[in-house]
Every structure is written in structure tokens, then in C-alpha cells.
Amino acid sequence: MTTDTLPTESYVFQGTINKKPPHIVSGKGMRMTVEKDGKIYDDILDAVTGAAVGALGWGDEEVLPIIEKAAKNHTYTFPSIIGNKPSEDLAKFYIDNSPPGVFAAALWCCSGSESNENAMKIIRQYQMERGCPEKTKIISRDTSYHGFTLGALSISHCGRADLFKEISIDQTNTCLKMPVCYPYRYQQKGETEEEYSQRLLDSLEKIILDNDPKTVSCVLVETLPGSSLGTAPSPKGYLSGIRALCNKYDVIFMLDEVMCGTGRCNPNGKLNCWESFIGPEDAPDIQTVGKTLGSGYVTIAGVLVGPKIRDAYINGSNAVFGSHTYASHGFNCEVALGVQKKILREGLTANIFKMGNLMGSKLQAALLKEDNIVGDVRGIGGFWSLEFVKNKTTKETFPVELDIGHRFQHVCFENKLSVMGMQGNADGVAGDITLLAPAFIITEEDVDAIVERIVKSVEQLSKELKAEGHW
Numbered sequence: 001m002t003t004d005t006l007p008t009e010s011y012v013f014q015g016t017i018n019k020k021p022p023h024i025v026s027g028k029g030m031r032m033t034v035e036k037d038g039k040i041y042d043d044i045l046d047a048v049t050g051a052a053v054g055a056l057g058w059g060d061e062e063v064l065p066i067i068e069k070a071a072k073n074h075t076y077t078f079p080s081i082i083g084n085k086p087s088e089d090l091a092k093f094y095i096d097n098s099p100p101g102v103f104a105a106a107l108w109c110c111s112g113s114e115s116n117e118n119a120m121k122i123i124r125q126y127q128m129e130r131g132c133p134e135k136t137k138i139i140s141r142d143t144s145y146h147g148f149t150l151g152a153l154s155i156s157h158c159g160r161a162d163l164f165k166e167i168s169i170d171q172t173n174t175c176l177k178m179p180v181c182y183p184y185r186y187q188q189k190g191e192t193e194e195e196y197s198q199r200l201l202d203s204l205e206k207i208i209l210d211n212d213p214k215t216v217s218c219v220l221v222e223t224l225p226g227s228s229l230g231t232a233p234s235p236k237g238y239l240s241g242i243r244a245l246c247n248k249y250d251v252i253f254m255l256d257e258v259m260c261g262t263g264r265c266n267p268n269g270k271l272n273c274w275e276s277f278i279g280p281e282d283a284p285d286i287q288t289v290g291k292t293l294g295s296g297y298v299t300i301a302g303v304l305v306g307p308k309i310r311d312a313y314i315n316g317s318n319a320v321f322g323s324h325t326y327a328s329h330g331f332n333c334e335v336a337l338g339v340q341k342k343i344l345r346e347g348l349t350a351n352i353f354k355m356g357n358l359m360g361s362k363l364q365a366a367l368l369k370e371d372n373i374v375g376d377v378r379g380i381g382g383f384w385s386l387e388f389v390k391n392k393t394t395k396e397t398f399p400v401e402l403d404i405g406h407r408f409q410h411v412c413f414e415n416k417l418s419v420m421g422m423q424g425n426a427d428g429v430a431g432d433i434t435l436l437a438p439a440f441i442i443t444e445e446d447v448d449a450i451v452e453r454i455v456k457s458v459e460q461l462s463k464e465l466k467a468e469g470h471w
């Protein structure tokens with residue numbers, strides 16, 4: 001049966017339904033050509049690599065033969081029946097490039113949401129394998145994002161999660177929330193970093209105690225938050241304090257490094273973001289990763305499992321319940337491994353750490369003291385954000401309907417810079433940020449070009465808002 005339908009420009013059911021988004025035409029390295037509303041924009045500098053995905057940038061000549069070889073080697077097998085070598089090699093690569101003894105095995109999947117879904121189930125089965133079936137509760141944070149599937153939304157707290165709360169996992173008895181860690185807004189005047197951390201840890205401990213520690217299974221946080229509240233580095237003692245509470249109450253410590261991990265923010269030229277904040281003695285028991293793992297060339301994400309969890313399985317059923325059709329896909333794993341080997345060989349993790357910090361410090365110097373709408377510039381390594389405020393002293397947010405984060409994104413685009421605007425950082429609804437996550441191949445000239453285009457866009461938007469009477 002056919003029916004009359006409303007007119008549409010687009011047949012992709014995503015974003016604005018009846019309108020085509022800007023389309024990519026081509027790209028090379030850090031630069032893209034994009035078609036928007038019939039107009040071609042060339043030399044768009046990519047300062048966010050889509051959604052913090054890209055490490056090698058566009059069209060890396062070395063990756064193309066890796067893709068060709070992987071396509072010849074791997075069409076498909078179902079991994080629970082017939083596995084493949086690249087999935088083993090990629091797991092070994094991640095384990096070997098993390099501090100010794102932290103990780104012992106990995107599961108590969110296709111998206112960050114899927115990795116968090118799998119981690120939730122791996123932790124659940126772990127508690128059953130070791131004879132603790134009463135441990136069911138997961139504690140994550142206010143203002144967090146762990147993905148768009150229902151399980152991942154249930155451990156998230158943001159506008160995107162709120163929309164689906166009626167069909168999410170129980171927020172009172174299973175997916176509990178602790179306070180956000182957000183120094184720019186919530187560290188009090190006169191409070192040291194350590195004191196702020198302790199205040200947050202005290203609230204976490206109270207939640208564990210109020211909810212019967214014998215039933216608490218896991219505490220999880222984004223090591224460096226991204227789309228939820230902007231890249232707020234943890235204050236001193238915070239992550240190690242969570243580790244200590246997890247040890248004290250026999251709870252799994254999980255880190256979500258889907259957006260911030262796999263080389264984006266590692267100070268030692270390696271992979272994990274947490275190495276910027278804690279030593280191996282405070283490492284997580286389980287960790288999710290994605291995004292830069294495949295650098296956009298393949299759709300791959302993963303769950304890294306520590307020895308404690310793996311051993312409980314081996315001493316128990318020695319089997320993982322269930323699997324996804326495309327888990328540990330040979331093609332994805334071989335390409336991701338090729339990408340990661342190139343990043344390691346060329347020292348690109350060290351490069352993004354240095355260049356990203358240079359970009360951040362130049363932006364802080366250029367924006368924070370000036371009369372404009374930027375209240376904060378924060379981040380570490382290759383992951384930074386700007387927070388926009390109406391008033392730099394009171395940190396008052398702009399009215400939600402002005403949608404400043406997205407408006408800034410559009411201004412930047414007109415100035416030939418691709419960034420990601422987001423809203424809701426302050427309280428889940430209000431607050432505006434923009435995210436920066438350039439490719440690891442970034443040079444000092446690229447840093448200067450990004451800074452120049454951002455400063456120009458901030459000045460332009462600040463002026464426009466003043467003229468409109470909004471600022």
C-alpha cells in the first residue's frame with residue numbers, strides 16, 4: 001500500500017529528518033571539503049574529527065593498503081565458532097601497551113554504546129561467576145554520557161537519557177547516580193582540589209552505604225568527560241579515591257574511555273587516558289574504548305578486561321554468555337591494529353598530547369581574560385572544550401533557546417573550522433560548550449590556525465549577541 005507522504009529533501013532518518021545535513025565531498029589530513037546548502041566549502045579545518053574519532057586524519061596513504069589486505073583476508077566468520085588472528089593480536093597490542101598486569105583480555109564490538117552494554121553484562125556475569133548474585137547496582141555520575149542504547153542511556157544522566165527515562169533501567173534500585181565532578185561550577189571558593197575530591201568521595205561512600213554495599217556491583221565514570229559536560233580533568237585524589245572505595249566495598253571500578261582514550265590523552269605516548277591521573281596501582285578493573293581505535297576507517301570499539309574479572313570467569317564457567325554477530329570482526333580488528341601500529345611507530349600519541357596542550361594553553365591565553373562569552377577553557381592532551389557563559393563572574397548560562405553551543409558551531413563552520421557544539425552541561429538542560437578533538441597528526445601551524453579561527457568566531461558571536469541584546 002502506498003500513501004501520500006510529506007515532502008522531504010533527505011531519506012536518511014537522522015538529525016533533521018526532512019533536510020539534508022552538510023555533506024562531505026572529500027578530505028585529506030586535517031582538512032575537508034564540504035557541501036552545505038548547495039555551496040562548496042573547501043579548506044575546512046577539522047578540529048573535532050567528527051566526534052573525537054580521528055587520529056590519522058583523512059585519506060592516510062598507509063591505511064589504504066591495510067584496508068585492501070584486510071578485506072582480502074576477512075569476509076566473515078561468527079567469532080564464537082571460528083575466530084581470527086587480528087582480534088587476538090589487537091587484544092595483545094592493547095594489553096602490551098598498557099601498564100603491565102592491568103588488562104588481560106579484550107572483547108571487540110562496533111560502537112561505544114555496544115561496548116558499555118557489553119561491559120555492564122560482563123560485570124553482571126562476573127558477580128554471578130564468583131557467587132555474588134546479589135551485587136546488581138551500578139553507580140555512575142550525574143551529567144554523564146555512555147551511549148545511546150537503552151542500557152548505556154540508563155547509566156547516563158543528560159538530556160538524551162532523560163528523554164527515554166520511562167523505558168530505561170530502574171534509576172532507584174539498579175542504575176544509581178552520584179554527583180558530577182565539575183570543578184568549574186562546583187568546586188567551592190577556598191576549597192582545594194583534594195578537598196573537593198574528598199567531598200565527592202564522601203557522597204559516593206554515602207550512596208554505597210545507603211544502598212547496602214553487598215548489593216553494589218560497580219562504580220563507573222568517564223575518565224575525562226566529553227559530550228556530557230566538556231573535558232573537565234579530575235581533581236587530585238578523585239579517581240584514586242574511587243579506586244580505594246571500590247576496594248573497600250568489593251566493587252568493580254570501571255572507566256569509560258570511549259571518547260577520551262586510545263591515545264587521545266596519554267602523557268607517555270601510549271593508550272590510556274587514566275595514566276594522566278593515576279598510576280597502575282589505581283587502574284580500573286574494566287574499561288571501554290572506541291572512537292580513535294579505528295580512527296574512523298573502521299567501526300570498532302572494545303571492552304578491556306582486567307585479570308581479576310577474567311580469572312573469575314576462568315575459575316567459574318569459563319564462558320562468556322552471548323555474543324554479537326559482528327563481535328571481534330577480523331576486518332575491523334586488522335585495520336584497527338594497522339592504524340594503532342602506525343600511531344605508535346610515528347609517536348603520534350606524544351604529538352597530540354603536546355600539540356593539544358599547546359592549543360589549549362593558547363586558547364586560554366587568548367580567550368579567558370578578554371571581554372567575551374567564554375567562561376572556561378579546559379581539557380588535557382588532544383581533548384579540550386570551551387564553556388560559554390552569559391556572565392564570567394556568576395557563570396550564569398545563556399537561555400536554553402539561544403542554543404549558543406550549536407550557534408557557535410555554525411559560526412566556526414562559516415569561518416572554515418569544524419567543531420562540535422553541545423548543550424546541557426550545567427544541569428542536563430542549560431549550559432553550552434564546544435568540543436575540540438583534532439587528529440593526532442596535528443602540526444604547530446594547524447594549532448595556530450585552529451586558535452585563530454576560534455578566537456575570530458568567539459569575537460564574532462560575542463559581538464552578534466551584544467547587538468541582539470542577549471549579552
Ligand SMILES: Cc1ncc(COP(=O)(O)O)c(C=O)c1O
Nearest residue numbers: 111112113145146147222258259
Ligand atoms: C564517553 C562515551 N561513551 C560512550 C559513547 C557512545 O559511543 P558510540 O556513539 O560509538 O556508541 C560516547 C559517544 O560519544 C561517549 O562519549
